[in-house]
Amino acid sequence: MAEVAAGAPRVRRRGRTTLLIATAAVLGLVAGTCAGYLVQADREPTELPYLSQPVVKQAKGDGPEPLSAAQDRKVKVDGDLRRLLVKRPKGTQASKYLTGKDGWMDVADYSESFKKPDVGFKNLVQDEFRRAAVTGWQRGSTYSVEIRLVQYRQEEGIGASDEFDNSLFWAEKDSGTDSWSIPGTGDGMAYVHADPDTRPGYLPLYEAEAHAYRGDIAMEIWVYDSKPIPKKTIMDLAERQMGRL
Structure with missing residues (x-):
């Protein structure tokens, strides 16, 4: 049963919220620009300031101290992303069903978690996927956890937010x-799905998940069990993991 839980694929489709907001922002900008032209057309010309300005003296001192590696988030998230994953709890076993190698998932590995890997692969390339770190564990034969930190380059877009x-x-x-x-x-959310996945010959499969992002990293947590998953379980995992980012 654990194998079915850990490998359960998810449908992935590009969100529509970001597109709607972006479209509204463009329309607002065009409308504001037109209104500005109308207002300026009825005004007298404004006299421009002189080009020569007083020289501002440079402040004394060497400026603020640079952030240490521990304080600089850029340094932290550009290092070994696996170190930011929560540690496996005592009394559990490392998951046998994680995709990837040595805690890393490349774009091909990550696209395999989609119901349509070919579509997922194209979306990831478009969204500037950079890398993903993954960990997971099992307790007994039915309870399993998988946590992913998915990082995007975000040179042309906002992949983690999308x-x-x-x-x-x-x-x-x-x-x-x-x-x-x-x-x-901020907007991070945790979910517990009360209706289990039931299939002939298998125990019922309950699922909980959590999603959040910070900067260029999106967090995904999945919890599976043959019995209902408490709110505290998924919330504790999500808060601890986001606390490490």
């Missing part, structure tokens, strides 16, 4: 789902 919006869209599509905000994460 992926976050997409994840929430699909999480909220499932019926019988309870949800809660994750403290300290």
Whole structure:
């Protein structure tokens, strides 16, 4: 049963929220520009200031001290991303079903978690996927956890935010789902799906998930069990993981 849980693929589709907001922003900008031209057309010309300005003296001293490696988030997230993953709890076993190698997932590995890997691969390339770190564990034969930190280059877009919006869209599509905000994460959300996946010959499969992002990193947490998953389980995991970012 654990194999079915850990490998359960998810439908991934590009979110629509970001596109709608971007479109509204463009329309607002055009409307504001037109109004500005109309106002300026009725005004007297404004006298421009002189080009020569007083010289501002440079402040004394060497300026603020640079941030240490521990304080500089850029240094932290550009290092070994696996070190930012929460540690496996005592009394659990390392998951046998994680995709990737040595805690890393490349774009091909990550696209395999989609129901349509070819579509997922194209979306990841478009979203400027950089790398993903993954960890997971099992307890007994039915309980399993998988946590991913997915990092994007974000040179042309906002991949982590887009992926976050997409994840929430699909999480909220499932019926019988309870949800809660994750403290300290802005828009981060945790979900417990009350309706299990039932298939002949298998125990019922319950699922919980959590999604949040910070900067260029999107966090994904999945919890599976043969019995209902408490809110505390998914919330604790999400808060601890985001606390490390």
